[in-house]
Amino acid sequence: MAMLHLVNKSPYDACSLDTASSIMKGDDSLLLIEDGVYAAVKSGKAAARLAGLKVSVLGPDLAARGIGEDKLIDGVTVVDYAGFVDMVEANDKVQSWL
Amino acid sequence: MSDTKKFMYINRKAPYGTIYAWEALEVILIGAAFEQDVSLAFIDDGVYQLTKGQDTGGIGMKNFSPTYSALGDYEITKIYVEKESLEERGLTLDDLQHLVWEDEDEDWAEKDSIRLVSRSELADVLATQDVLFNF
Numbered sequence: 001m002a003m004l005h006l007v008n009k010s011p012y013d014a015c016s017l018d019t020a021s022s023i024m025k026g027d028d029s030l031l032l033i034e035d036g037v038y039a040a041v042k043s044g045k046a047a048a049r050l051a052g053l054k055v056s057v058l059g060p061d062l063a064a065r066g067i068g069e070d071k072l073i074d075g076v077t078v079v080d081y082a083g084f085v086d087m088v089e090a091n092d093k094v095q096s097w098l
Numbered sequence: 099m100s101d102t103k104k105f106m107y108i109n110r111k112a113p114y115g116t117i118y119a120w121e122a123l124e125v126i127l128i129g130a131a132f133e134q135d136v137s138l139a140f141i142d143d144g145v146y147q148l149t150k151g152q153d154t155g156g157i158g159m160k161n162f163s164p165t166y167s168a169l170g171d172y173e174i175t176k177i178y179v180e181k182e183s184l185e186e187r188g189l190t191l192d193d194l195q196h197l198v199w200e201d202e203d204e205d206w207a208e209k210d211s212i213r214l215v216s217r218s219e220l221a222d223v224l225a226t227q228d229v230l231f232n233f
Binding site: 008009010012013034035038041042043044045047059060061063064065066067068071080 | 111112113114115142143146149150151152153154155156157159161163186187188189193
């Protein structure tokens with residue numbers, strides 16, 4: 001029973017990434033959207049929270065914020081809105097950490 | 099006695115996720131018309147406001163980041179960016195827009211607006227201000 005976790009807050013401004021990443025298990029995936037995308041920046045302090053997790057980021061939100069894909073930690077997948085829908089469909093539940 | 103006060107606008111929020119950054123710019127530009135001695139500080143998630151290459155085409159919001167490069171024309175020439183906030187977020191000055199102003203006393207020489215400061219240097223700057231606005 002895999003769950004998709006959505007985080008839309010900056011990890012430097014809210015604790016939602018901390019909670020989400022520590023509650024994730026098994027085949028769960030994490031999709032970073034809106035200000036949540038900042039967590040995936042390589043050499044940022046929050047990047048350590050993503051170690052060992054299946055992580056995707058929403059491309060349009062990255063582009064809006066001027067964060068190039070070359071700035072991301074290795075292993076992170078960039079998805080578009082259609083990819084977002086695919087992830088929702090591929091998981092049994094969606095947990096949105098507002 | 100001079101009516102000019104030292105105004106400091108402190109920006110601590112990322113753009114687009116909330117309206118704070120955009121509203122701050124509106125207030126800053128209006129305030130600039132009153133010929134005060136204006137400084138801006140970007141700390142915590144506020145440093146994200148200045149990243150270069152922002153492209154909001156995919157999220158259906160207005161890209162207001164080009165406005166920062168117009169601040170020099172409004173005689174806003176002191177933009178403090180906190181070093182610790184950048185480093186914690188894995189960013190460097192190279193990830194930010196190159197903001198400049200033209201000095202009319204030196205034949206319109208182009209000068210950098212951004213001053214990279216440590217937290218303790220920023221504390222000293224804040225101590226010299228008359229009015230603080232927070233966004």
